[in-house]
Amino acid sequence: MAKESPTKHREQVASRLEQMISRLRERSYRLTPQRMAVLEIIASSEGHPTVAEVYEKVRATFPTTSLATVYKTVILLKELGEVLELGFPDGSNRYDGSRPFPHPHIICTRCRHIMDPELSSIDHLSEEIVEKTGYTIQHHRLDFFGLCPSCRARA
Amino acid sequence: MAKESPTKHREQVASRLEQMISRLRERSYRLTPQRMAVLEIIASSEGHPTVAEVYEKVRATFPTTSLATVYKTVILLKELGEVLELGFPDGSNRYDGSRPFPHPHIICTRCRHIMDPELSSIDHLSEEIVEKTGYTIQHHRLDFFGLCPSCRARA
DNA sequence: CTTCATGCAAAACATTTGCAGCTGG
């Protein structure tokens, strides 16, 4: 799952970053250094970082950035559809800048690691919903919770 | 969908309530009037109430109940597996005492109404996950977001 | 230059907690 060459990953990061930048430009948002720093972190994060984690990494490259600015930037990216927000019942929020569209996750309930499995068709579930309920579906959220192989071994 | 006779509904509420009570008894938790009031509200709520909503209703029958007690009771019921917690990214939390096990929801993004569609097999998705990832699945969460028929008409 | 973005600190919120006093079993 998501086993890619380093080269391919680098290309994807670059293209996500460009995508974000051009989205900001087309809506006439300013490209401040702080924003750029946040974009770079979010585009290059392989996992699903929290705002606090983004904030820490951003401070490594642009130390005067404030937490409020990170929040504002993340919210902006979310509104522009360039980042997927993953809020959890315990109040934690994580962000996925690599795949800013609904997709399933598996969360290890022990080590909290999140991975993105490749699953065939949740789409026909959407269709079933539409038929049975008459709702128009805009997006969805599908999370599985369980133990990852290494946590299971250690358990 | 969930179209039942009033009689059937009354029976289900009674059985959920008894189930909760016996669960508390078997673990030697005390049956205080405040707890009973909260149980009754949660067992009889047809929708997916928030803690604040439960609190308001509880105060109608037992006016001195505090918000903290409602929180504590809901948390207890959650730990006992007698209530399903639905936390959303915007920080709102809702509770389902009728079906305290994972099941899909459709949330109207306009009027915020939540309904429980009957969907055939999410189970084979779980199986697919297990095979592809090696995770052990404990539970899951599946939400669809969209417009309900009446909101779509009004839109 | 003008408008928008930033950074700070304070505000806002839902939820949790500490503790003295009460009460179910």
Added chain:
DNA sequence: CCAGCTGCAAATGTTTTGCATGAAG
């Protein structure tokens, strides 16, 4: 009786907001 509950109020922790200053375009 007395461990476990309750209610209150204060604490918590994250996210949001108001506003003066600064910089992008």
